Amino acid sequence: xxxxxxxxxxxxxxxxxxxxxxxxxxxxxxxxxxxxxxxxxxxxxxxxxxxxxxxxxxxxxxxxxxxxxxxxxxxxxxxxxxxxxxxxxxxxxxxxxxxxxxxxxxxxxxxxxxxxxxxxxxxxxxxxxxxxxxxxxxxxxxxxxxxxxxxxxxxxxxxxxxxxxxxxxxxxxxxxxxxxxxxxxxxxxxxxxxxxxxxxxxxxxxxxxxxxxxxxxxxxxxxxxxxxxxxxxxxxxxxxxxxxxxxxxxxxxxxxxxxxxxxxxxxxxxxxxxxxxxxxxxxxxxxxxxxxxxxxxxxxxxxxxxxxxxxxxxxxxxxxxxxxxxxxxxxxxxxxxxxxxxxxxxxxxxxxxxxxxxxxxxxxxxxxxxxxxxxxxxxxxxxxxxxxxxxxxxxxxxxxxxxxxxxxxxxxxxxxxxxxxxxxxxxxxxxxxxxxxxxxxxxxxxxxxxxxxxxxxxxxxxxxxxxxxxxxxxxxxxxxxxxx
Amino acid sequence: xxxxxxxxxxxxxxxxxxxxxxxxxxxxxxxxxxxxxxxxxxxxxxxxxxxxxxxxxxxxxxxxxxxxxxxxxxxxxxxxxxxxxxxxxxxxxxxxxxxxxxxxxxxxxxxxxxxxxxxxxxxxxxxxxxxxxxxxxxxxxxxxxxxxxxxxxxxxxxxxxxxxxxxxxxxxxxxxxxxxxxxxxxxxxxxxxxxxxxxx
Ligand code: SF4
Numbered sequence: 226x227x228x229x230x231x232x233x234x235x236x237x238x239x240x241x242x243x244x245x246x247x248x249x250x251x252x253x254x255x256x257x258x259x260x261x262x263x264x265x266x267x268x269x270x271x272x273x274x275x276x277x278x279x280x281x282x283x284x285x286x287x288x289x290x291x292x293x294x295x296x297x298x299x300x301x302x303x304x305x306x307x308x309x310x311x312x313x314x315x316x317x318x319x320x321x322x323x324x325x326x327x328x329x330x331x332x333x334x335x336x337x338x339x340x341x342x343x344x345x346x347x348x349x350x351x352x353x354x355x356x357x358x359x360x361x362x363x364x365x366x367x368x369x370x371x372x373x374x375x376x377x378x379x380x381x382x383x384x385x386x387x388x389x390x391x392x393x394x395x396x397x398x399x400x401x402x403x404x405x406x407x408x409x410x411x412x413x414x415x416x417x418x419x420x421x422x423x424x425x426x427x428x429x430x431x432x433x434x435x436x437x438x439x440x441x442x443x444x445x446x447x448x449x450x451x452x453x454x455x456x457x458x459x460x461x462x463x464x465x466x467x468x469x470x471x472x473x474x475x476x477x478x479x480x481x482x483x484x485x486x487x488x489x490x491x492x493x494x495x496x497x498x499x500x501x502x503x504x505x506x507x508x509x510x511x512x513x514x515x516x517x518x519x520x521x522x523x524x525x526x527x528x529x530x531x532x533x534x535x536x537x538x539x540x541x542x543x544x545x546x547x548x549x550x551x552x553x554x555x556x557x558x559x560x561x562x563x564x565x566x567x568x569x570x571x572x573x574x575x576x577x578x579x580x581x582x583x584x585x586x587x588x589x590x591x592x593x594x595x596x597x598x599x600x601x602x603x604x605x606x607x608x609x610x611x612x613x614x615x616x617x618x619x620x621x622x623x624x625x626x627x628x629x630x631x632x633x634x635x636x637x638x639x640x641x642x643x644x645x646x647x648x649x650x651x652x653x654x655x656x657x658x659x660x661x662x663x664x665x666x667x668x669x670x671x672x673x674x675x676x677x678x679x680x681x682x683x684x685x686x687x688x689x690x691x692x693x694x695x696x697x698x699x700x701x702x703x704x705x706x707x708x709x
Numbered sequence: 710x711x712x713x714x715x716x717x718x719x720x721x722x723x724x725x726x727x728x729x730x731x732x733x734x735x736x737x738x739x740x741x742x743x744x745x746x747x748x749x750x751x752x753x754x755x756x757x758x759x760x761x762x763x764x765x766x767x768x769x770x771x772x773x774x775x776x777x778x779x780x781x782x783x784x785x786x787x788x789x790x791x792x793x794x795x796x797x798x799x800x801x802x803x804x805x806x807x808x809x810x811x812x813x814x815x816x817x818x819x820x821x822x823x824x825x826x827x828x829x830x831x832x833x834x835x836x837x838x839x840x841x842x843x844x845x846x847x848x849x850x851x852x853x854x855x856x857x858x859x860x861x862x863x864x865x866x867x868x869x870x871x872x873x874x875x876x877x878x879x880x881x882x883x884x885x886x887x888x889x890x891x892x893x894x895x896x897x898x899x900x901x902x903x904x905x906x907x908x909x
Contacts, residue, residue: 240885240888240889240891240892241885241888251867251881252867254882254885254888254889256889256892256893256896258896258900258901259901259903265739265740265786266739266785266786266787268742269742269743269744269787272742272744273744277879279879282889284903284904285902285903285904286902286903287903288903293736293739294740306740308740308741309740311740311742312740312741312742315742326903326904326906333908333909334908334909344909345907345908345909346901347901347903349900349901352900357785357787358784358785359783359784359785359809373785373809374785374809374812375785375786375787375790375809375812375813375816376787376788376813377787377813377816377817377878378812378813378816380879381878381879381882384879384882384883385879385882385883385886385889386889386893387882387889389867389878389881389882391812391865391867423727423779423782424778424779424782424805424807427805427807427808428808457779457782457807457808459808476909477907477908477909478901478902478903478907479901480899480901484898484899485899487897487899488897488899491897491899523727523729523782544726544777544778545726547725547726548726548727551725611909641736642735642736642737643736643737643739643740660731660783660784662729662731662732662783663731663732663754664731664732664735664754665731665736668735668754
């Protein structure tokens with residue numbers, strides 16, 4: 226029978242077919258290839274194991290890192306916030322007790338859990354990957370079935386290396402055409418979410434397809450899959466191809482020699498069969514896409530950067546209308562204001578959506594040789610210590626520092642208000658992260674989700690801006706523009 | 710896990726769509742390492758506002774939350790469910806739940822009952838017109854009763870069965886340990902292991 230990519234990966238992991246019917250029908254039990262762990266959602270799971278006298282079944286398929294509440298400055302000093310310090314210490318104790326590999330603050334492989342897995346080559350096509358974090362969908366960029374799970378499920382995976390999963394539906398997101406300069410993967414996914422809504426993907430695994438997706442690098446595919454969860458989806462996937470293999474090759478945990486050949490042979494089978502049927506389809510035209518930005522307090526509340534803040538009256542359905550009203554109030558915005566007139570206080574370049582090396586390069590290319598708006602505070606937070614080292618080797622840190630941005634150590638940072646990097650009440654931020662919820666970046670903070678290049682252009686002009694709004698850069702910056 | 714068959718308690722009308730888990734419990738509370746004691750964290754930003762529904766009598770003693778569509782979106786934090794439970798909620802009614810939230814609820818014995826939006830509107834009106842009205846959520850018959858309103862709700866059969874029986878997931882799975890071991894043997898050798906560690 227013809228199958229979609231998601232169905233193939235699912236079928237290859239069934240430990241036990243669900244049985245029984247009616248009330249006690251059990252879902253399929255699936256084997257989990259990789260379990261990623263961080264400090265926030267694991268303490269209660271480890272505690273559960275201990276209380277039940279259970280073992281961690283597969284330490285060799287488990288890896289931990291510290292990211293959510295770690296500081297991005299003074300990382301050699303003890304963490305100032307006591308509860309954060311306790312949580313980190315608890316992770317360290319638990320990993321030592323249960324034999325889990327941990328990359329701690331200061332380690333070259335430490336970083337945001339979703340940046341670390343792919344970078345080590347641990348995320349591979351056709352795998353099942355889980356983590357107690359909703360943005361686990363990131364790993365789907367490799368053609369893995371990757372899902373965020375809750376702490377009870379974390380404990381379940383620790384004890385059994387499996388999960389009982391409800392069947393999903395499949396949705397094809399077809400993105401055809403060629404992106405214009407200055408338009409990026411982030412704009413694709415923001416446009417998809419604005420189109421289908423924050424609940425539109427509910428119950429679905431999304432497969433991103435089409436010429437525009439095939440043309441994207443792995444870093445960009447990760448940006449897209451990362452935000453699948455913002456459309457409510459269970460997971461997002463891209464079928465593996467040469468771009469994937471190219472990225473994988475030579476990574477620490479990538480297969481080698483004959484194993485590599487066997488792997489590639491298998492990976493080549495991981496595509497949706499021509500005659501397979503998706504439960505739903507959505508089409509997006511890449512040719513006409515513009516830089517996208519959110520105006521509201523959920524990621525579906527977005528518009529093209531060239532448009533204006535919508536009015537609640539623009540929304541047909543009563544709930545959407547009320548939500549828009551509330552969002553405008555929280556965001557301190559007037560309907561009808563051109564998005565490009567909105568002045569921001571802070572620019573945050575980071576998070577598991579956009580903190581990989583290409584994101585930093587793209588932003589650096591925009592600001593190189595330009596001046597930052599003096600009122601703007603800009604934070605640049607690499608996704609992992611490894612990305613930071615790589616960026617420094619290329620001199621990107623200098624570009625950011627010369628521009629007047631703060632060059633930080635790796636972590637989730639201002640993506641969520643859990644570590645010292647937070648917005649003040651009322652502070653407005655252009656952020657490359659994934660969530661613009663009320664208070665997400667700090668109590669009362671106002672978030673506009675943007676791409677790295679829009680973030681960079683905004684830092685130059687002080688108002689939400691696309692790279693095309695900038696005056697031509699002075700001399701030396703011209704070097705890379707043709708490659709962009 | 711405690712068995713859940715039927716619950717009756719004060720209904721709380723939360724007229725809001727897209728209540729995400731950051732609203733249910735802000736990230737700062739996620740630093741705790743315990744599994745209980747999150748009652749103070751529930752909707753903590755909103756609870757600073759005296760007009761917020763849970764700050765009003767008799768809603769403050771509520772145990773059935775009646776919310777707008779897309780409840781529990783956003784972060785996968787199970788703390789959202791713990792906070793609702795610790796506060797005293799036994800059931801949440803919404804016309805649409807985020808998947809992860811729904812899954813987490815089922816694991817923790819919080820009933821996430823999917824009720825048609827039209828019925829939610831009726832229940833909201835009833836609860837607002839007669840504050841303190843009790844809502845009965847019957848998992849056996851999959852119905853919600855509030856005043857004169859009787860509405861069906863949806864929940865997947867497996868979760869319902871587990872809730873009714875009060876069954877722990879891990880115990881259920883470990884009954885099939887032989888299957889897991891058999892699968893492990895067939896896992897291709899090219900698939901990665903995290904140990905021994907290799908670094909860049
Ligand atoms: S960067 Fe943000 S979204 Fe990503 S894992 Fe960290 S907190 Fe979650």
